[in-house]
Amino acid sequence: MLYYLRDIKSTVQQTADAIAAALKIEVEIADVDLIRVAGTGKYRSQCGSPMMDGFVYQHVMKTGIPVIIDNPGFNELCQPCSRKGNCMEFAEVAIPIRVDDKIIGVIGLVSFDEEQTQRLLDNKQSLLLFLEKMADLLVGKAAEIQQNHDREVLTSQLVTVLNLLRDGILLVNDQQQVTHHNTLAGKLLDIEAQPEQALYLYHLLDNKKLWLAVERGETFSGNIQGKRVATQLYCDVMPIKKHGTIEGAVITLRDFQQIKKLVKAATVNDIETHFSQIVGDSRKMKELKAMALHVAPSKATLLIQGESGTGKELLARAIHQSSKRKGHAFIAINCGAIPENLLESELFGYEEGSFTGAKRGGKLGKFELAHNGTLFLDEIGDMPLHLQVKILRVLQERRVERIGSNRSIPVDVRVIAATHRDLENMVKTGEFREDLYYRLNVIPLTIPPLRERLEDVPILTQFYLDYYSVVTDRSVSGITPEAIEILSRYHWPGNVRELGNVIEYCVTMVAGGMITADTMPQRIKVEQEAEMQNPSSLNLKVLERETIKKALTLINAEGHKEDAAKLLGISRASLYRKIKEYGIGENRTFS
Numbered sequence: 001m002l003y004y005l006r007d008i009k010s011t012v013q014q015t016a017d018a019i020a021a022a023l024k025i026e027v028e029i030a031d032v033d034l035i036r037v038a039g040t041g042k043y044r045s046q047c048g049s050p051m052m053d054g055f056v057y058q059h060v061m062k063t064g065i066p067v068i069i070d071n072p073g074f075n076e077l078c079q080p081c082s083r084k085g086n087c088m089e090f091a092e093v094a095i096p097i098r099v100d101d102k103i104i105g106v107i108g109l110v111s112f113d114e115e116q117t118q119r120l121l122d123n124k125q126s127l128l129l130f131l132e133k134m135a136d137l138l139v140g141k142a143a144e145i146q147q148n149h150d151r152e153v154l155t156s157q158l159v160t161v162l163n164l165l166r167d168g169i170l171l172v173n174d175q176q177q178v179t180h181h182n183t184l185a186g187k188l189l190d191i192e193a194q195p196e197q198a199l200y201l202y203h204l205l206d207n208k209k210l211w212l213a214v215e216r217g218e219t220f221s222g223n224i225q226g227k228r229v230a231t232q233l234y235c236d237v238m239p240i241k242k243h244g245t246i247e248g249a250v251i252t253l254r255d256f257q258q259i260k261k262l263v264k265a266a267t268v269n270d271i272e273t274h275f276s277q278i279v280g281d282s283r284k285m286k287e288l289k290a291m292a293l294h295v296a297p298s299k300a301t302l303l304i305q306g307e308s309g310t311g312k313e314l315l316a317r318a319i320h321q322s323s324k325r326k327g328h329a330f331i332a333i334n335c336g337a338i339p340e341n342l343l344e345s346e347l348f349g350y351e352e353g354s355f356t357g358a359k360r361g362g363k364l365g366k367f368e369l370a371h372n373g374t375l376f377l378d379e380i381g382d383m384p385l386h387l388q389v390k391i392l393r394v395l396q397e398r399r400v401e402r403i404g405s406n407r408s409i410p411v412d413v414r415v416i417a418a419t420h421r422d423l424e425n426m427v428k429t430g431e432f433r434e435d436l437y438y439r440l441n442v443i444p445l446t447i448p449p450l451r452e453r454l455e456d457v458p459i460l461t462q463f464y465l466d467y468y469s470v471v472t473d474r475s476v477s478g479i480t481p482e483a484i485e486i487l488s489r490y491h492w493p494g495n496v497r498e499l500g501n502v503i504e505y506c507v508t509m510v511a512g513g514m515i516t517a518d519t520m521p522q523r524i525k526v527e528q529e530a531e532m533q534n535p536s537s538l539n540l541k542v543l544e545r546e547t548i549k550k551a552l553t554l555i556n557a558e559g560h561k562e563d564a565a566k567l568l569g570i571s572r573a574s575l576y577r578k579i580k581e582y583g584i585g586e587n588r589t590f591s
């Protein structure tokens with residue numbers, strides 16, 4: 001780091017004046033590039049300009065060794081000078097101003113008469129010592145100025161960084177007094193730009209646990225209520241310690257509503273579904289869509305019943321999208337796919353430390369995430385009885401209590417439940433609570449299986465042909481009436497999902513050509529041939545069982561349940577259930 005004496009011009013001039021006053025002699029001080037920074041007497045008016053004949057100073061700057069000249073004009077250092085032999089000076093002393101091994105300037109003393117010369121030369125040693133001390137003073141000042149400048153630059157860099165952060169940042173000292181805050185923290189906590197009196201943590205955030213954590217130098221995370229604002233803030237406390245002593249803490253703040261919005265953005269915007277996306281012109285589907293459209297704006301809880309793959313989630317999304325809640329979250333949870341012990345915390349959330357393994361800061365439940373929006377409880381028939389009670393309570397009281405908390409939080413959630421199971425029957429067998437059933441079943445919607453509306457097959461086929469042509473980038477030239485006929489006669493145990501998979505298969509197989517009867521997956525044709533030959537197999541259950549068995553054989557499914565499910569157009573969970581229901585492949589294992 002090179003210090004410049006010109007940056008501390010007034011200090012340099014004061015030093016020159018002080019030396020001149022002490023020694024009664026003229027003084028000049030030059031910067032590293034031989035610019036006169038300060039001067040006394042006749043030199044005072046020449047400050048700021050380069051020293052034309054500074055040969056002696058140049059030499060001192062180069063060697064770093066002080067020079068005393070008692071015969072100016074005749075000394076060998078004066079040889080290059082244009083005024084040699086004609087010099088006005090009687091004597092000259094020059095000492096370097098040094099920072100470590102670098103020379104940053106020169107202090108020069110010049111006498112113009114005998115008396116001054118005498119004073120200079122009489123006491124050389126103490127004079128040099130005195131000048132060295134003065135040089136050190138200048139260096140100290142230059143370093144201080146430079147360090148201040150560096151500190152200011154660093155501070156403004158840090159302030160810029162702090163203000164760029166998406167979190168509010170609050171710095172407190174060991175007395176919990178706020179020493180700094182970034183712009184966002186100012187906004188979040190309503191801190192005036194120039195607070196009139198000292199601000200302490202308890203003025204801004206209302207939580208004893210947080211205060212205690214700061215006092216004890218511990219970390220902390222959690223939701224805190226603002227004191228001056230109505231907002232809830234998610235805070236993280238990070239203690240600052242030096243050699244084991246608590247110096248204060250950094251507190252980061254995030255608007256809890258903003259966090260929720262982010263979650264919502266990640267969950268809502270991905271699939272926006274409208275009624276126009278539910279394909280089907282059959283009378284049954286038209287009636288269903290009209291009914292759903294009619295009830296969509298209401299607040300009522302809905303129960304959608306239908307076999308797997310009939311489009312229950314699709315319908316629920318379309319209803320959400322046609323309601324006033326569309327700008328808020330649509331949160332879907334498959335109650336049958338989540339292990340029972342996790343389901344409760346998924347639905348209701350938990351407070352920090354409520355059980356072993358609970359995450360720091362706790363967890364938001366789906367009910368809270370769906371606040372103002374819609375919660376889609378898929379496979380509600382798989383909900384354990386003890387959680388059915390809790391869900392009923394939320395539906396009745398419109399409040400949710402996190403696990404490990406005795407505080408209940410108000411939630412405004414519309415619940416749409418769905419199931420492929422016969423809930424009414426489950427109520428009779430005691431597997432499903434009657435009170436919850438009636439609460440959910442305020443407005444029942446039933447999606448008919450595809451085999452009961454086979455007239456929708458051609459339009460759905462066209463829909464999937466267009467879709468997969470785009471997705472797979474393999475446009476097909478068409479589909480023969482015979483192929484459509486085959487599709488329209490099949491009984492579709494996997495419903496629309498299965499049809500979609502069959503079309504995907506065909507589009508991939510024909511690669512640009514025409515889909516014909518030959519392109520159809522074997523099982524669809526085989527089944528129809530068998531059907532023709534053996535009318536007894538027209539029993540649906542028998543057909544379904546046989547189809548599943550065939551699919552498992554076809555994919556030789558030792559350990560590939562996923563593929564079998566895909567081939568059948570049903571979900572993995574449904575395949576499992578049906579394998580169990582029909583007692584298929586008892587001795588085989590599927591992953």
Ligand SMILES: Nc1ncnc2c1ncn2[C@@H]1O[C@H](COP(=O)(O)OP(=O)(O)OP(=O)(O)O)[C@@H](O)[C@H]1O
Pocket residue numbers: 277278279280306307308309310311312313314315378420496497500570571574
């Ligand atoms: N009428 C329809 N029009 C267009 N696509 C449909 C229709 N019905 C279902 N689908 C599509 O079929 C697939 C299965 O639909 P969805 O997941 O909504 O069914 P589900 O009844 O909820 O199934 P599961 O009970 O197995 O979860 C999805 O890709 C969906 O887009």
